[in-house]
Amino acid sequence: MHIAPEKISSKTDKYLIKDIIAKSLDLQILSLEEVSRLMSIDDERLWGDVFDASRRVKEKVYGKRIVLFAPLYLSNECVNNCLYCGFRIGNSTAKRKTLSTDEAVSEASLLSKKGYKRLLLVTSENPKFAGIDYLESVIKAIYDKTDIRILHINTQPMSVEDFKRLKASGVGVYQCFQETYNISAYKKLHPSGPKADYNWRLNAMDRAIEAGFEDIGMGVLLGLYDWRWDIGALIVHSHRLIKKYGFGPHTVSVPRLQPAEGSGLTRSKHTVSDTDFKKIVAIYRLALPYVGIVISTREPAGLRDDLLSLGVSQISAGSKTSPLGYIAEGSLGEDTDTAQFEIADNRSIDEIIGKIAESGLLPSLCTACYREGRTGESFRHLSEGEAMKNFCEQNALLTLKEYIEDYAPADIKPLLIKRLEEEVGKNGSGILEKLKLIEQGKRDVHI
Numbered sequence: 001m002h003i004a005p006e007k008i009s010s011k012t013d014k015y016l017i018k019d020i021i022a023k024s025l026d027l028q029i030l031s032l033e034e035v036s037r038l039m040s041i042d043d044e045r046l047w048g049d050v051f052d053a054s055r056r057v058k059e060k061v062y063g064k065r066i067v068l069f070a071p072l073y074l075s076n077e078c079v080n081n082c083l084y085c086g087f088r089i090g091n092s093t094a095k096r097k098t099l100s101t102d103e104a105v106s107e108a109s110l111l112s113k114k115g116y117k118r119l120l121l122v123t124s125e126n127p128k129f130a131g132i133d134y135l136e137s138v139i140k141a142i143y144d145k146t147d148i149r150i151l152h153i154n155t156q157p158m159s160v161e162d163f164k165r166l167k168a169s170g171v172g173v174y175q176c177f178q179e180t181y182n183i184s185a186y187k188k189l190h191p192s193g194p195k196a197d198y199n200w201r202l203n204a205m206d207r208a209i210e211a212g213f214e215d216i217g218m219g220v221l222l223g224l225y226d227w228r229w230d231i232g233a234l235i236v237h238s239h240r241l242i243k244k245y246g247f248g249p250h251t252v253s254v255p256r257l258q259p260a261e262g263s264g265l266t267r268s269k270h271t272v273s274d275t276d277f278k279k280i281v282a283i284y285r286l287a288l289p290y291v292g293i294v295i296s297t298r299e300p301a302g303l304r305d306d307l308l309s310l311g312v313s314q315i316s317a318g319s320k321t322s323p324l325g326y327i328a329e330g331s332l333g334e335d336t337d338t339a340q341f342e343i344a345d346n347r348s349i350d351e352i353i354g355k356i357a358e359s360g361l362l363p364s365l366c367t368a369c370y371r372e373g374r375t376g377e378s379f380r381h382l383s384e385g386e387a388m389k390n391f392c393e394q395n396a397l398l399t400l401k402e403y404i405e406d407y408a409p410a411d412i413k414p415l416l417i418k419r420l421e422e423e424v425g426k427n428g429s430g431i432l433e434k435l436k437l438i439e440q441g442k443r444d445v446h447i
């Protein structure tokens with residue numbers, strides 16, 4: 001993939017930027033040239049306009065809801081040697097672990113008892129211990145034995161045949177980050193293992209789509225290479241998928257490089273500042289208006305709180321990045337397995353739900369779209385036509401009601417009830433009947 005340098009404009013044209021913002025507010029996808037113009041803005045007031053538009057675009061597509069999930073790490077035994085990662089094979093001091101199916105179910109049950117309905121399974125790459133047979137059995141067991149309603153997965157690129165089995169097991173989103181699109185940086189950072197093959201990773205989304213996945217999650221690991229270049233490349237990759245299949249990424253994640261124990265990358269000249277991080281979120285939101293933008297607990301609490309009103313639509317909460325991390329948390333003093341990287345926001349799901357409600361937004365534990373077939377092209381058309389917002393806000397209210405009934409601690413209950421009542425007042429009477437059903441004990445009520 002090559003981005004011509006002349007496409008990266010250095011001049012800021014105020015009127016042109018206003019036109020680009022208007023195009024995004026009309027929920028149209030931006031061209032690479034328009035994205036590069038946004039990246040080159042050097043007037044802080046114009047950035048203020050971009051941030052404001054980012055929030056408005058997110059609210060047009062998804063309303064006020066912010067979806068919550070937790071990662072569940074299945075394995076840290078990896079055959080790759082990604083220099084930035086604590087799980088890499090070259091980290092000889094790492095304490096390694098692959099969860100048994102029963103252990104995975106125990107971790108998922110623990111999370112489900114806290115109120116989570118959506119988990120992101122995460123694995124290192126290890127065909128022997130964490131290949132498709134293993135993933136199928138873990139996924140089936142979690143669905144059969146816990147109240148978790150949807151499992152997404154962040155795992156290695158597979159063959160079309162294995163992707164078909166993964167899809168058939170009931171996974172919602174297949175997520176895989178290109179890390180960097182720059183070939184020479186990629187080669188240096190991934191010296192050995194299957195991940196050293198740049199093209200195998202680049203074409204993973206085509207194979208996943210060919211196998212039947214309509215919801216795919218993309219990203220670059222910010223801090224590995226020049227972020228402007230990598231984001232431009234991810235946008236071009238998305239354009240290609242949209243042209244070929246009628247839909248592009250369902251989600252775009254914004255992982256930013258964190259210190260990791262045993263990492264072989266001590267310094268990066270491409271470190272992304274908090275200010276640039278906010279700009280990146282806003283650029284993605286304007287460039288691909290309908291995508292879910294996902295932010296993890298790699299980022300500190302204050303920054304995550306700011307980002308809630310800047311275009312982000314999904315956040316993880318209460319995360320652990322080691323296998324058995326949730327169980328180990330409850331057994332103090334135990335020597336834990338190696339974590340992938342350091343977590344910067346250690347707040348619990350309850351605290352984050354409280355924070356979202358306090359900010360005038362709507363915490364959501366909704367999983368309806370994946371189970372109702374609102375995926376791929378149909379999801380994209382619903383979002384572009386602004387119909388998704390209605391689904392999202394109503395389902396956010398219904399899952400918030402369930403959370404209040406089943407999980408909310410006493411100290412945040414009054415705040416959540418007040419927030420629910422405020423929003424119910426703005427919705428039609430249809431929602432009242434559904435809320436009543438939840439009060440009467442019915443669960444998983446959604447539209």
Ligand code: SAM
Binds near residue numbers: 122124155157260
């Ligand atoms: N092993 C699979 C892979 O590499 O695609 C999937 C799981 S990997 C644990 C998930 C993602 O974590 C990687 O794609 C990478 O972007 C991110 N990651 C790895 N090391 C990191 C670090 N030190 N800081 C932040 N994110 C990191």
Ligand code: SF4
Binds near residue numbers: 080124125
């Ligand atoms: Fe393994 Fe993924 Fe870490 Fe690379 S990023 S070492 S593939 S777990």
